Amino acid sequence: MNHDHSHQTFEPKAFWRTRYAIGLLVLGAIAAYFLLSFLLQWPTLLTLVMFPFLLVMYVRLAITEDEEMRKRFGAEYEAYAARTPRFLSSFRKKTPAV
Secondary structure, three states: OOOOOOOOOOOOOOHHHOHHHHHHHHHHHHHHHHHHHHHHHHHHHHHHHHHHHHHHHHHHHHHHHHHHHHHHHOHHHHHHHHHOOOOOOOOOOOOOOO
């Protein structure tokens, strides 16, 4: 018996065409799904629950700071507050500070 296989060439399959590669891709996809869901959903749910409380606290803090500035700077702060919105910027034309 002649077992000469010199004329046959053996070419291994490319890794990405094997069942191991498919398993690796499936596991990677599952891991990515869970990581992304934890990174995106968990802080979002927590933030949504905390949003009303944080909003109330920041509004109260801004009002308290306005009162402190009025006591400290008086008429100068009143002039500043009259031309500057407290929370949201407006697109109206600003009057120059004097």
